[in-house]
Amino acid sequence: MSLHNVGFTYAYGDKPALKNVSLSIKPGLLYGVVGLNASGKSTLCSVIRGIIPHFHHGDLTGQVKILGKDLLEWDPAELSKAIGYVFQNPFTQISGVKETVFEEIALGLENLGVEREEMIERVTAVVRELGIEALIRKNPNELSGGQRQKVAFASIIAMDADFIVIDEPTSQLDPDASEAVFAIIRKLKERGKSIILVEHKIDLMAEYADRLIVLKGAEVVLEGPTRDVLVSAELVDASVPRPEVTELGLALAQAGRPLRSIPITRAEARELVADRIQEASHAHSAL
Numbered sequence: 001m002s003l004h005n006v007g008f009t010y011a012y013g014d015k016p017a018l019k020n021v022s023l024s025i026k027p028g029l030l031y032g033v034v035g036l037n038a039s040g041k042s043t044l045c046s047v048i049r050g051i052i053p054h055f056h057h058g059d060l061t062g063q064v065k066i067l068g069k070d071l072l073e074w075d076p077a078e079l080s081k082a083i084g085y086v087f088q089n090p091f092t093q094i095s096g097v098k099e100t101v102f103e104e105i106a107l108g109l110e111n112l113g114v115e116r117e118e119m120i121e122r123v124t125a126v127v128r129e130l131g132i133e134a135l136i137r138k139n140p141n142e143l144s145g146g147q148r149q150k151v152a153f154a155s156i157i158a159m160d161a162d163f164i165v166i167d168e169p170t171s172q173l174d175p176d177a178s179e180a181v182f183a184i185i186r187k188l189k190e191r192g193k194s195i196i197l198v199e200h201k202i203d204l205m206a207e208y209a210d211r212l213i214v215l216k217g218a219e220v221v222l223e224g225p226t227r228d229v230l231v232s233a234e235l236v237d238a239s240v241p242r243p244e245v246t247e248l249g250l251a252l253a254q255a256g257r258p259l260r261s262i263p264i265t266r267a268e269a270r271e272l273v274a275d276r277i278q279e280a281s282h283a284h285s286a287l
Contacts, residue, residue, distance in 0.1 A: 001025040001048065001163070001194075006062035008043060008052055017043040019218050021062070027162070030185075030195040032209030032226065034202065034240050039215040042088065042196045045167045047071070048196060050079040051192070067163075081112060084156035086165040088171055088198075090148035093155075094140045102127070102136040105154045112159070126158045128187060130184060146177025153184045163194045170201065182208065206243045206264040214238050230264050245269035 006021040018040045025031060025048075033041050046052040053060045054076045064071035067082060074082075086092045098104040102123060109119045127136055132150055135143065140151055149169055156164060166185070172176035182204055187209065188195060199205055205212065205226070212229040214222040216238040222229055229235055230246050242250075248269065249262040259276060263269035 001067070001272070002063075003047070004063045004067045006047065006060070006064055008047060008058055008060050010058040013058065016218050017058075018047065021220050023196055023213065023220060023223060025194065025196070027194045028192050029210040030189050030197060030208055032205040032212045033196060033215065034200075034205060035056075035073055035200045035215035035237075036239055037213065039238075040218040041215055042167055043206055043218075044215065045085075045165050045196060045198060047081055049165050050074055050076060050084045051085075054079075080108075081159070082161060082162035082163060084159055086149075086152050086156055086166040086169055088168040089127070090145050090152055090169075090172065093152035094143075094148055096255060100136065101132070101138050101151055102138050104140040104151055108155050108159045122158050122160070123154075126154045129187065130154055144177075146173050146180065149173060149177065149181055150184070153181070157184075157188070159233060161193075163196075164188060166195045167198045168200065169197075170199065170204075178204075202241055203243050203266070206246070214240060216225075227262075231262050 002025065003021050003023045007016050007019040009016045021040075021044065033044060035041050043052065046056055047060070047064060048066075050066070050071060053072070054057070066074060066079070095104060095107055098107060105126065106119050106123045109122060114122070127133055130150060130153065132154065135147060135151065140148065143151065167187075169181050173181065178201070183207060185195070185197065197205075197209065209226045211224060212222070212226050213220055214229060214235060221238050222232060222234045230242055231250065235242060243264055245263045245266055245268070249259050249272070252258055253262065259272040260274065263272050
């Protein structure tokens with residue numbers, strides 16, 4: 001997948017929601033997308049998913065290629081098979097036309113014309129994998145936000161798209177539900193799925209993302225390996241906070257007491273601090 005000099009202005013907008021965006025998305029990686037509100041994150045997701053320009057109309061410029069084919073040449077129905085999309089609001093992901101969670105998860109497969117037996121097998125397998133057996137007979141319209149988000153993921157996983165776009169899946173969830181959602185994202189990553197993930201929780205991005213895309217003012221100002229991006233000055237210029245442990249590592253380095261490396265996750269920080277304590281203990285013993 002690639003974007004070259006892509007810009008987009010909504011039909012009702014007076015300024016670009018995206019401008020001059022050029023990206024090359026490599027398969028099998030998790031790309032984290034970060035930036036302030038209104039920086040263009042959701043619009044980028046909509047372009048990659050084909051919602052722009054097929055449903056959200058406006059002025060699209062530049063070139064978007066998905067699986068080697070120009071975005072404008074894709075039939076929206078075919079594109080929905082190739083790319084799964086988990087919306088920001090779990091309450092809008094539920095169709096509202098099915099009476100049970102099992103039927104809701106199967107809806108996408110039904111629309112694709114999957115045979116009944118295969119449909120049942122695929123939905124059953126996903127339900128077991130995500131541990132949501134207790135939900136399958138419930139009405140999807142009566143679920144909590146966290147439960148609905150799990151069902152949304154189950155629907156996408158059942159369709160088995162190789163490429164998945166996930167737009168702020170934890171923005172309306174409590175910490176426990178957020179942790180459950182990221183457990184699902186971990187499973188998808190282990191399967192080798194290509195993932196575009198918009199998420200404000202930078203600590204989670206540090207743990208899961210292979211690469212980060214940083215947006216500011218509708219433009220991509222930085223893209224690269226997660227570790228490189230998190231320690232870069234450009235991240236600060238984009239007003240995106242670093243993980244606290246990264247700030248600690250940089251502060252220690254500036255004070256002349258650097259750790260062996262700059263941590264980006266809490267697990268790394270604990271290991272590096274433990275090493276520092278052990279080194280200090282050995283030095284003291286040598287005296």
